[in-house]
Amino acid sequence: MDVTVNENNIVRADDTSQTKSQKRRYSSGNSSTSNQADVIRDQMRNDDPAIVDLTIDDASIIDLTVTASKSERTDAPKFYRDLEGSAVKHKDNSMGSLFSRLKESKPFQSGASRSGSPKPVEAFSELENKASRCSLNPPSKKHKKNENDLSPETNEVPREFPPYKSQRKWEWTYMGKQHLFGDGRYQSCGTDFTVMSYNVLAQNLLYDNMYLYYNSKEKHLQWDYRKHILLKEIKEQMPDILCLQEVNLDHYKSFFTPELTELGYKGEFQKRTGSDKFDGCATFYNTKRFKMVKCQHLRYYRQHRILDRDNIAVIMKLQPITRQEHSPQICIANTHLLFNPRRGDVKLAQMVLLLAEIDKLTVTTGEDGRTSHIPTIACGDFNLVPKSDLYKFLVEGYIHFEGLEANLLSGQRGGRRGRDTYLDRNFLPLELNISKYCTYIKENQLDMPPSNQISDSQDRSRNEMLSGSSNSQWKPESSQNTTSEFGQNTGHLWHNLNLVSSYKHKIERLGRSVREVTTFHGQDSAIVDYIFYNVTERNSEKGRLMLLGRWGLLSEDELHELGTFPCKNHPSDHLPLISHFLLE
Known part of the structure; x- marks a missing residue:
C-alpha cells in the first residue's frame, strides 16, 4: 500500500x-x-x-x-x-x-x-x-497577497449572534409552494427565475457621507474589504437577473464585469450624468437563462429646473432561453431616483419619464385593438416609503398632484425641513412630450386614454372611495384651467402598468405588525428599495408574471442587534431584495 x-x-x-x-x-x-x-x-x-x-x-x-x-x-x-x-x-x-x-x-x-x-x-x-x-471556513492563505490584504476573515465572526442571513427566510406564496414543492399536479408550465435588487453603496458616495457611518470600523468601509463580501453574497444566491445601484464606474470595469462574467453573466451599465458623478446602475443577466433583445439607457437630466438632476435608469428587454420557438419576453427596469426628501416634485418627474420609457418598450396591441404590456419588473432604490403619495401613484396608477407639498411626496424623514413648496399643474415641461397617461405623445394623437384605460368617470368614483387620500380630491371640471391639446398639465396623472410590490412591507413571522427595513445605517432606517411587477388584475395579483416567493427582510430591532451597516458581515447600508417569479 x-x-x-x-x-x-x-x-x-x-x-x-x-x-x-x-x-x-x-x-x-x-x-x-x-x-x-x-x-x-x-x-x-x-x-x-x-x-x-x-x-x-x-x-x-x-x-x-x-x-x-x-x-x-x-x-x-x-x-x-x-x-x-x-x-x-x-x-x-x-x-x-x-x-x-x-x-x-x-x-x-x-x-x-x-x-x-x-x-x-x-x-x-x-x-x-x-x-x-x-466554524466558518477561513480564507485560503494563497489568496492573501500581503499583511495589508483587507479580504474579510470569516473566522472572526462574533459568536454572540449568527450572521444576518441566517435570520432571513424565504417566504413562499401559495403558487410558489405548489409550483416548487408540490406533487406535480399543480406545477405550472413556464420559466421560473429570480431577480436580485441591491444598492451596493458606491465607494465615492461612502466617502462623501462618512458622517452616516461613524459607528462602522474603518476596515469594514474600505472597498478591498467590502468587495469580497459583495461577491460572496451574489455567489450564494446566483440570481438569474441582478440589478445593482450605486455601482462605481471603475469598480464596474475592474471588479463586477470580470467577476460576474466568470460566473456566466453579461451586463449593461449607465453612469449618472454630470462630470462630478462616478456611479450608476448596472443590470446583469445569466446568459444560460436569458438573452438580451434590447436595452434602453435612460438619463433623467433635462434642461429644466424640475429635471436638472443626474439620476438614471437601465431598461432591458430579455427573452428566456427555452426549447420554445417563441418564448415570452420580459422587461427589467433598474433605477435609482433622487434621494433629496424635500424634492418630491423631482422624483415624480423622474418617475413619469421612467413609466413613459417602460410603456414605449413594453406596449403591445392585440388583434382587438386593445393595448397591453409584456411582463414587466421595475426595481431599484426609489427613495420613497410605503403609503406615500409617490408609492400610491406606482401601485394605484393615479395621482392628483396639484397642490401637494413637494417635501412630503416621498414620505421620507427630513422632508419637512425647509420651506414648503407646492406642485402646480404645469410642473412638467411640455417639451417632454408625455401625456397625462405617462405615455409618449405620438403624431396626430388625440387626448384619449389607452384602449384598456378606465374612463375618467370610473377613476373619479374609484378615487373618491379612497379614504383620507389627498389624491382622491377631485376638483369640479368647471374650476380647472384649460388643458393642452394632449392632456398635459391637468393636475392629474395616470399609468396603466398595474404594478404591485413583491414585498408586503410587514414581517409576517413577527405578527405582521413590524415593518421591514431595506436600508440601515447610523442615522436612519427605512424602506426605500422595491421590486415591482405588473399584473393583469391589481386586486387579484394575477397575470403572466406570478410571484412564487421572496427572501424575507429584517426589522429595525433585529438590525440593531447586528450593529451599524456596513459591518464585518454586511458590505452595504442596504439589504439585497430577491424575488422568485414564474413567467408563463
Whole structure:
C-alpha cells in the first residue's frame, strides 16, 4: 500500500488495503474497541471510500461510529457534544463534507436507537447545523497577497449572534409552494427565475457621507474589504437577473464585469450624468437563462429646473432561453431616483419619464385593438416609503398632484425641513412630450386614454372611495384651467402598468405588525428599495408574471442587534431584495 503524507502531515490512503497499525491511527486507541472500529471503517469505505480521507486526527469520531452501531444507546448526547466541540475547536474545512459522509454511512443509517431516543441521523443533522454556524471556513492563505490584504476573515465572526442571513427566510406564496414543492399536479408550465435588487453603496458616495457611518470600523468601509463580501453574497444566491445601484464606474470595469462574467453573466451599465458623478446602475443577466433583445439607457437630466438632476435608469428587454420557438419576453427596469426628501416634485418627474420609457418598450396591441404590456419588473432604490403619495401613484396608477407639498411626496424623514413648496399643474415641461397617461405623445394623437384605460368617470368614483387620500380630491371640471391639446398639465396623472410590490412591507413571522427595513445605517432606517411587477388584475395579483416567493427582510430591532451597516458581515447600508417569479 502506498501512503502519501502532505505538507500538513495528513495521512491519505491510496489503496483500499490497510494495516492494523494504520487503521488504529483513526481509532479511539482503546484496544477493546479497535477491532470493532476496523469493521465499521471497512463498511464505511465500501459505502464511501473517501470517508477514510480524514483531515482531523480526532479519536472521538470513530468512538461515535462505534457507539452508534450498538443496539442500545444511552449516552448519545455526550458523544454528539464531543464531536461538536471538536468541530468548533479545529474549524477545519473538511468538517462539512465529513458530516455529510458520516450521516449517509451505513452504521449511522442502521443505528437507530430504541426506547424513543432520537435517530442518530436526526441528531447529527442538528449537530451539523450548529457546527456550520460556529466554524466558518477561513480564507485560503494563497489568496492573501500581503499583511495589508483587507479580504474579510470569516473566522472572526462574533459568536454572540449568527450572521444576518441566517435570520432571513424565504417566504413562499401559495403558487410558489405548489409550483416548487408540490406533487406535480399543480406545477405550472413556464420559466421560473429570480431577480436580485441591491444598492451596493458606491465607494465615492461612502466617502462623501462618512458622517452616516461613524459607528462602522474603518476596515469594514474600505472597498478591498467590502468587495469580497459583495461577491460572496451574489455567489450564494446566483440570481438569474441582478440589478445593482450605486455601482462605481471603475469598480464596474475592474471588479463586477470580470467577476460576474466568470460566473456566466453579461451586463449593461449607465453612469449618472454630470462630470462630478462616478456611479450608476448596472443590470446583469445569466446568459444560460436569458438573452438580451434590447436595452434602453435612460438619463433623467433635462434642461429644466424640475429635471436638472443626474439620476438614471437601465431598461432591458430579455427573452428566456427555452426549447420554445417563441418564448415570452420580459422587461427589467433598474433605477435609482433622487434621494433629496424635500424634492418630491423631482422624483415624480423622474418617475413619469421612467413609466413613459417602460410603456414605449413594453406596449403591445392585440388583434382587438386593445393595448397591453409584456411582463414587466421595475426595481431599484426609489427613495420613497410605503403609503406615500409617490408609492400610491406606482401601485394605484393615479395621482392628483396639484397642490401637494413637494417635501412630503416621498414620505421620507427630513422632508419637512425647509420651506414648503407646492406642485402646480404645469410642473412638467411640455417639451417632454408625455401625456397625462405617462405615455409618449405620438403624431396626430388625440387626448384619449389607452384602449384598456378606465374612463375618467370610473377613476373619479374609484378615487373618491379612497379614504383620507389627498389624491382622491377631485376638483369640479368647471374650476380647472384649460388643458393642452394632449392632456398635459391637468393636475392629474395616470399609468396603466398595474404594478404591485413583491414585498408586503410587514414581517409576517413577527405578527405582521413590524415593518421591514431595506436600508440601515447610523442615522436612519427605512424602506426605500422595491421590486415591482405588473399584473393583469391589481386586486387579484394575477397575470403572466406570478410571484412564487421572496427572501424575507429584517426589522429595525433585529438590525440593531447586528450593529451599524456596513459591518464585518454586511458590505452595504442596504439589504439585497430577491424575488422568485414564474413567467408563463
